[in-house]
Amino acid sequence: MTTPSLIAADWGTTNFRLFLYDEAGQVIARHAANIGLKNLGVLSFEQALLSVLKGDFAGHEHLPFLLSGMVGSRQGWVEAPYATCPASLQTLADGLVKAPSELDVAIVPGLFAESPGTGLLNVMRGEETQIFGILQSDPSDGFFVLPGTHSKWALVRGGKVESFSTHMTGEMFQVLKAHSILGLLMENSTDNEEVFLKGVERGMYNRAFLSVIFSVRTEALFNHIAPEHLATYLSGILIGAEIVAELERHGKSPVRLVGDGALVDLYEKALAFAGFTHVTRFDGNAASESGLWAIHKLRSSK
């Protein structure tokens, strides 16, 4: 029987995933809960965290807790100021912030970077932990792609996140689908690879983004794309627009693609279409688990 030694969580705006580790860093229990920042309601962060310590997690309130993600933002439990890139795993361990709680809770800082060449400022929270998690088993230099509400493309060199950029791809899809004239035309979405790749192609080869998306409407008006495929077409345009921007900056570098589910399947298809021949896929939860443990170890060894 192994001894529990750490409770850690990836705690975001929507998602919450809890991990229990033994003394060797093996995850011996997992739990997902609906206590993302936007779902807390009247619960305090401490109340929410205690409420999920059930089953394998029961009775372990005395363990150290380590949290990554938006829980460390200004709207989170306590603000863990962004660490500036280039940033190493040690930078994250050094930047841990204690939460105001009877529990022993530390929160991982997010990362801040100024995009090379553009002066644009970028921030991430949670993805940095996933990147360093993957670097534990595969420490090579290269690009990480983390699709999502705010997709990240991060460049790692010499064990440090050197720079990264953000694309509002996922959020743009949601707001256009729910709140724009384009969404009005969409019906019961079903996937269609051909239509998706047509979107990717147009998003990549026509850089007039505000103009290309209007084609969702006209392709529907003239019955070129069926109502049930319009959402797929729009997602193709958005992912294509994201990929071409990074392609222009960095070329077809090998990329490590991080995440799970249908969204990441789409990125895999789009990256292949765009000519990325070296794409390796990593599980997002496993990456968080590994990263949180690595930060914990570094803290413990101080």
Place this chain on the structure above:
Amino acid sequence: MTTPSLIAADWGTTNFRLFLYDEAGQVIARHAANIGLKNLGVLSFEQALLSVLKGDFAGHEHLPFLLSGMVGSRQGWVEAPYATCPASLQTLADGLVKAPSELDVAIVPGLFAESPGTGLLNVMRGEETQIFGILQSDPSDGFFVLPGTHSKWALVRGGKVESFSTHMTGEMFQVLKAHSILGLLMENSTDNEEVFLKGVERGMYNRAFLSVIFSVRTEALFNHIAPEHLATYLSGILIGAEIVAELERHGKSPVRLVGDGALVDLYEKALAFAGFTHVTRFDGNAASESGLWAIHKLRSSK
């Protein structure tokens, strides 16, 4: 005393503007009403039209009516199929569609164009009437820019609308402000020219649209732009992204800028910033008035 001879209207999704013409084509009365397509409620189109025939318009139900705008769309009174570019004023007169009504109502068709080089399909309703209105007094070739919910850039040659493109600039601003994380940060918007032009510059010189807009969030996070200027900054990015796309296609051609109010002021500033040295501004309502009369005359002379 002049004799009323025509009632015409620009009837859009939001706006409705009614014009009464004498026999010489002078507008002798105007009326604006809140009966855009989205505000009709339980009223039929005929009921809505009759409801605004008050004051100078009272008792003129026997006159011919001519309507342009979204009233001719599939969601309108009756669909007036899009005429295909290149299209002349005669094309519009030939494409008039009678509304199913006791009144003598004709509806102007919209225009359809395939964008040169991209294969993207485009449509407009209402703007074509404004363009031909302006061509009545200034028939020269060139570009027309019609800012709005769906901005149009139209190329006119030899008295015909040869092609045009659409940018969802206005709608994008609205949905991002009302429904995205970017809008959450905005407070009591006030204009600021410097911040607006900073947005224009970034929208123009960084073609990664989905990435550039995220800077609304980070500029706020790091207190580089005040909350009351964030909306201005976002509008600058969007207008800059629209302008640079057309600039790449067409260069700094002279443009005729059509419309009224604060939005068109912004376009004027942004076009000047982008290096457009020949920008002439035209009033949108006057353009509709003139275009509707020109179409009416052509119909009458058949």
